Amino acid sequence: MNRLTFTHAAAVAAFLGIMTISACSDVTTDLKAPVYKTSIREDETRMSAFKNDFPDEYASYQKNNEDEVMTEYKGSVAYRKNDNVNPLPKGFRYAQPYLKNLWLGYPFSFEYNEARGHTYAVEDFVNIDRINRYGADGKGLLPTTCINCKTPKMMTWHKEYGDKLWSMDANTFRGKDKISAADESINCANCHNPVTMELRLYSEPLKDWLKRSNQDWDKLSRNEKRSLVCAQCHVEYYFTHKDNGPAAKPVFPWDEGMDPEDMYRYYTGHGAKDASGKPGPFVDWAHAASGVGMIKMQHPEYETFIDGPHGAAGVSCADCHMQYQRAGGKKISSHWMTSPLKDAEMRACRQCHADKTADFLRGRVLYTQKKTYDQLIRAEALSVRAHEAVRLARDYAGARSPGYEELMRQAREMVRKGQLFWDYVSAENSVGFHNPAKALDTLMTSAECSRKAVDLAMEATMFGIGPSLAGDIEKIVPPILEHSRKLMQSPEHLQSHPWLKLLKPFPPAPQVWDGQTRIISGAPAK
Ligand code: HEC
Ligand code: HEC
Numbered sequence: 001m002n003r004l005t006f007t008h009a010a011a012v013a014a015f016l017g018i019m020t021i022s023a024c025s026d027v028t029t030d031l032k033a034p035v036y037k038t039s040i041r042e043d044e045t046r047m048s049a050f051k052n053d054f055p056d057e058y059a060s061y062q063k064n065n066e067d068e069v070m071t072e073y074k075g076s077v078a079y080r081k082n083d084n085v086n087p088l089p090k091g092f093r094y095a096q097p098y099l100k101n102l103w104l105g106y107p108f109s110f111e112y113n114e115a116r117g118h119t120y121a122v123e124d125f126v127n128i129d130r131i132n133r134y135g136a137d138g139k140g141l142l143p144t145t146c147i148n149c150k151t152p153k154m155m156t157w158h159k160e161y162g163d164k165l166w167s168m169d170a171n172t173f174r175g176k177d178k179i180s181a182a183d184e185s186i187n188c189a190n191c192h193n194p195v196t197m198e199l200r201l202y203s204e205p206l207k208d209w210l211k212r213s214n215q216d217w218d219k220l221s222r223n224e225k226r227s228l229v230c231a232q233c234h235v236e237y238y239f240t241h242k243d244n245g246p247a248a249k250p251v252f253p254w255d256e257g258m259d260p261e262d263m264y265r266y267y268t269g270h271g272a273k274d275a276s277g278k279p280g281p282f283v284d285w286a287h288a289a290s291g292v293g294m295i296k297m298q299h300p301e302y303e304t305f306i307d308g309p310h311g312a313a314g315v316s317c318a319d320c321h322m323q324y325q326r327a328g329g330k331k332i333s334s335h336w337m338t339s340p341l342k343d344a345e346m347r348a349c350r351q352c353h354a355d356k357t358a359d360f361l362r363g364r365v366l367y368t369q370k371k372t373y374d375q376l377i378r379a380e381a382l383s384v385r386a387h388e389a390v391r392l393a394r395d396y397a398g399a400r401s402p403g404y405e406e407l408m409r410q411a412r413e414m415v416r417k418g419q420l421f422w423d424y425v426s427a428e429n430s431v432g433f434h435n436p437a438k439a440l441d442t443l444m445t446s447a448e449c450s451r452k453a454v455d456l457a458m459e460a461t462m463f464g465i466g467p468s469l470a471g472d473i474e475k476i477v478p479p480i481l482e483h484s485r486k487l488m489q490s491p492e493h494l495q496s497h498p499w500l501k502l503l504k505p506f507p508p509a510p511q512v513w514d515g516q517t518r519i520i521s522g523a524p525a526k
């Protein structure tokens with residue numbers, strides 16, 4: 001028997017001869033996952049339909065509703081990540097005050113919250129200020145692609161509309177008549193074939209990637225599947241530009257590799273086609289202060305983890321986020337997919353690291369997270385300085401270097417790259433733990449690029465912008481703590497910060513949506 005094909009990574013750890021697994025009587029070494037024969041419909045998307053057959057997994061999945069426990073850096077409280085306006089949970093010290101500045105001109109600048117459990121995904125989607133609530137036409141101003149990672153209903157809709165689905169208005173699928181927030185949020189059908197309960201993919205972009213990279217789901221190992229079901233959503237993606245395929249279809253930018261440098265290279269193409277018919281750089285939006293065409297990174301957990309200490313050793317996402325447990329005398333996988341640090345005993349880790357205490361293991365996680373957070377905050381501030389330098393140099397009326405245009409082209413590229421690298425770590429949800437070396441290396445490159453952008457902008461203006469950039473960045477460009485779609489309608493608000501002044505106010509408009517409810521057009525806002 002080939003021991004490397006052992007499916008549970010505790011077995012991998014034992015194979016490596018580094019740990020005892022004496023406390024692991026609950027750990028399976030089965031090569032095959034259990035297969036069932038249920039009478040659940042093959043196209044089922046409601047969680048409740050699985051309750052009778054699998055009461056234990058179902059009950060454990062309901063724990064994803066827990067949304068009050070914080071850990072040092074993460075946890076399940078959906079606080080605003082940038083600010084002290086909507087107060088951070090008591091005692092929490094790790095806000096990222098510059099988020100709204102860095103995403104200015106993009107809906108992410110309106111609201112960005114800490115993630116909580118899977119059972120909230122639809123509710124949090126319909127309530128986030130990134131999706132539009134205002135204006136009599138009731139348009140969401142976001143494509144349906146944005147719902148892709150929130151519900152198995154995407155399978156039903158994709159069957160109905162095909163690739164036209166992606167660019168349809170997100171509000172088409174928002175109401176209670178379209179989706180049940182409680183029963184059709186991310187659930188069993190996103191990861192399991194309802195009839196056999198084998199792991200399966202619902203995600204079109206991941207299926208596309210497997211095809212592009214010549215991989216066959218049915219031939220992958222059980223252990224790879226125990227991570228890839230998560231990689232359906234916990235990954236970086238972008239929406240196809242209409243010049244290059246079905247508009248707004250989600251794609252994983254992995255063709256050059258999964259590191260930030262690979263993605264940065266990938267994104268030098270795949271945008272709108274130019275006159276010669278070649279696709280130009282991909283951009284998510286133009287930054288409102290610097291005008292630079294930016295990329296927004298989204299939660300690259302899988303890409304970060306895959307070559308970290310655990311990913312490289314064959315440990316899977318499920319090993320740490322779905323530990324084995326006992327329920328009614330049976331061994332099951334915990335379906336409470338949350339922070340392993342919420343368990344005082346750190347049992348998920350000690351399935352393998354049985355020779356270590358919970359305190360030691362927790363200490364190792366926090367050690368990495370502190371180093372990562374400290375550098376993240378520095379890289380973030382440097383990115384703000386880089387935008388400001390390019391803005392000042394663009395508007396500079398004094399004498400310019402003869403190489404001004406080329407220096408500015410390079411400066412813009414360095415702003416774009418610096419922020420992409422910062423966001424790769426910022427949007428990744430483990431604060432460095434999934435891959436400590438990659439996190440710090442990426443932040444180092446981010447800082448280097450942002451500094452370079454400042455240098456180039458200085459040179460382009462023959463150091464004329466120097467005095468305006470001297471000193472503490474928090475004084476030159478203070479953090480924007482408050483901003484929202486509603487505030488975009490307020491000219492006074494847009495006068496309250498030097499960068500907000502650069503935005504054009506939205507026309508006054510009534511609120512037409514409240515969560516999943518369409519308030520009658522023109523009715524007073526609730
Ligand atoms: C070796 C164990 C381990 C593995 C393997 C692992 N994680 Fe994690 N993960 C952690 C730890 C520890 C944290 C930090 C939790 C905290 O700070 O509270 C974390 C954090 C997270 C978070 C944020 C949790 C929160 O509270 O907001 C997400 C999401 C996540 N991991 C997803 C994944 C995915 C997806 C994979 C596989 C691609 C994966 N993890 C692999 C240990 C692991
Ligand atoms: C995000 C993906 C995901 C979701 C959502 C999910 N599961 Fe699972 N489930 C898994 C993984 C991964 C395993 C482990 C499979 C393996 O080890 O081969 C698993 C295992 C199982 C098993 C096999 C026995 C066990 O406990 O290991 C059953 C039964 C099961 N899940 C039922 C459910 C039910 C019921 C729901 C919905 C309430 C659900 N799952 C939701 C990923 C998921």
Ligand code: HEC
Nearest residue numbers: 075076115116117120121124149230232233317321337338
């Ligand atoms: C269908 C898409 C999807 C799949 C598949 C998926 N996730 Fe998630 N995950 C999300 C979304 C969306 C959120 C945030 C939900 C919210 O905040 O409302 C989330 C949140 C989380 C969190 C944070 C929970 C907390 O309590 O803070 C963890 C941890 C996590 N996922 C781990 C996993 C793991 C491990 C897997 C694979 C076994 C997985 N996810 C599969 C979309 C997905």
Ligand code: HEC
Nearest residue numbers: 009010013018309313315319320340348349352361364365
């Ligand atoms: C399924 C088995 C398994 C689980 C679960 C697991 N680990 Fe590991 N861990 C390993 C293996 C294998 C290695 C790599 C071999 C080595 O470095 O000795 C490792 C390495 C480590 C290292 C050294 C990392 C480095 O940079 O070299 C730390 C720290 C660690 N694990 C902490 C944790 C924590 C904390 C958890 C729970 C959140 C956890 N592990 C869960 C198997 C596991």
